[in-house]
Amino acid sequence: MRAVSYGGGVQSTALLVLAAHKRIDFPIFLFANVGDDSEHPDTLAYVNDIARPYARQNGIELIEVKRCRRDGTSETLWERLNQRNSRSIPIPVRMGNGAPGRRSCTSDFKIKVIGRWLKRHGATAASPAAVGIGISLDEIHRANKRRSEPHEVIEYPLLQLGLRRDDCAQIITDAGLPVPRKSACFFCPLKTVGAWREQRYREPDLFWKSVHLEEVLNERRAMLGRDPAYLTRYGVPLDQAIKPENPAASDEMQDPGCDSGWCMT
Template sequence: MQSTALLVLAATGRIDYPVFLFANVGADSEEPATLSYLERYAKPYAATHGIALHELHRIRRDGSTETLYGRLTRPQSRSLPIPVRMSSGAPGTRSCTADFKIKIMGRWLKAHGASPTTPARVGIGISLDEIHRVNNRRAMPYEQPVYPLLDHQPPLRRTDCERIIAAAGLPVPGNSACWFCPLHRRMYWAELRRDRPDMFERSCQLEDLLNERRARLGRDPVWLTARNRPLRTLDAAQETLPGFEPDADDGSCDNGACFT
C-alpha cells in the first residue's frame, strides 16, 4: 500500500525517486496477490512513467535462486529463519528479512555506487499511522533512510495512500508479506482458511514439518501463531475483531524492508 503510493507520488513528480526496489523472497513464498499486483499494475505503471522498478532475488554462488520457503523445507534443514512462536509464546529469532530483503537490496545499492562515504538515499514507505516502525539506528552504512510519507506536508496516513493510489487509476493493493509469516494477525489466518483453504492447509503442513524436525532433535514445538497450539486447531468462530487482538504483532519491521 505505502510503497505503491510512493510509486504514484514519484510518477507524478511529487517526490524524486527514479528507482524502486522489490526484493522477492520467492514465488513460492510471497503473498500471491502481491506478485500478481507487481506484474499487472506496478511494473507497467512504473515503465509508463519512466521509473525503473527492479525485482531482486537471493542468488546463490552457483547462480540458482534461493527462496525462503525453499530454505524452510529443504531436506535435513534445521534453519528457522522466520519468527515462529516458541513454547513461551514469544517470537523466535528472525533472519528472513535480513537474508532475503535487506542484504539483497544492499547488494544492489552497493553495486550501483552506494558506500559509507556516498550513501544511497533510500525512501521507506512508512506512513504516519505506523510511525513506531521508524528506527534510524538500524540503517546500513551504505544508506541514508528517509521517510517521504512522513516528510510530506501534511504527513500521510494509510487512508491517504489509498486515496493517492485510487486517484491514479490503480487498484488499491493489500498488505505484502509471506503467506506463512508468523507475524500475521489471527484474523488473517481465519480469512485464509475461509477464502483460500488450500493455502491454509499448506501453512498447517509447513508448521507440521517444522515440528516433526524439532521433535527428532528433542526440541519444543513451535507455532505460526501466538496461541501455542497447531494452526489447524484454531477456531475461526472465536477469532477476535481486527484491532482487538491482545497478543497480535503488527508485523513490524522497523527497517521498512518487509510489510510495506
C-alpha cells in the same frame, strides 16, 4: 542513487504514485521477491500486472531482485524453510508462550538482497544510496534509522509528508489504481489472528500449505530435541488454532507485525 524498497503493499505503492507525480525524488523501486512460492500470489500479481506497467509509463525503474546462492541460482524463503538439514528457522515462529522467536528472513531475503544490488550499482560508505521505506505516520513506531547499513541512508518520505495509511490508499485510488493487499509472505507468523481466519476461509489452499509448513518445522525441531513452535500465538497447531468460520468484520487485519518497514509495506 535514490531507491525505494518496494514491497507491493499500500504504503510503498503510494510512494510509487508520489514518485510518478514528482512529489518525491525516487526514480528506482527495488522489489525484493522472497520467492514466487513464498510471497502472497495477490502481491505478485499486483506487482507484475499493475505496478510494473504503471512504473514504466511514468519513467520509473521497477526492478525485481532475488536472493542468490554462491553458484548463481536463486533461493526462496520457502525452499530454505523446507531444507531438512537446516538447524535454524529464519521466520519468527511463535514459542509456547506466544512470543515470536528470532528471525533472519527480512535481513537475508530483503535487506541484504537490496543492499547487494545497491553496492553493485555504486553505493558505498563514502557515497551511500538513499533508500526510501514505506512507513506511514500511523506506524511511526516502526521507523528506526539505526538499522541502516554503511552503504545506505534510510529515508521515510511518508513521514516527511505527514501521510497515514488511509491517505496512501486514497493516493492510489486517485491515480486510478486498485489498492493492493498488505504485502507479506502468506505463511508469516506475524499475521494477526484475523488475517489467519481470512486465509482459512477465503484461501484454503494457502492455509493448508501453511499448516504443512508448520508440521515440517516441528518435525525438524523434534529431531533436534526442541520444543514445538507455531505460526500463531495460541501454542497449538495452526489448524486447531484457526477454526473454519467466516471471519468477523471486526477482526483486526492490519497489525504491522514486522517492525523494520522492509516487510508489510
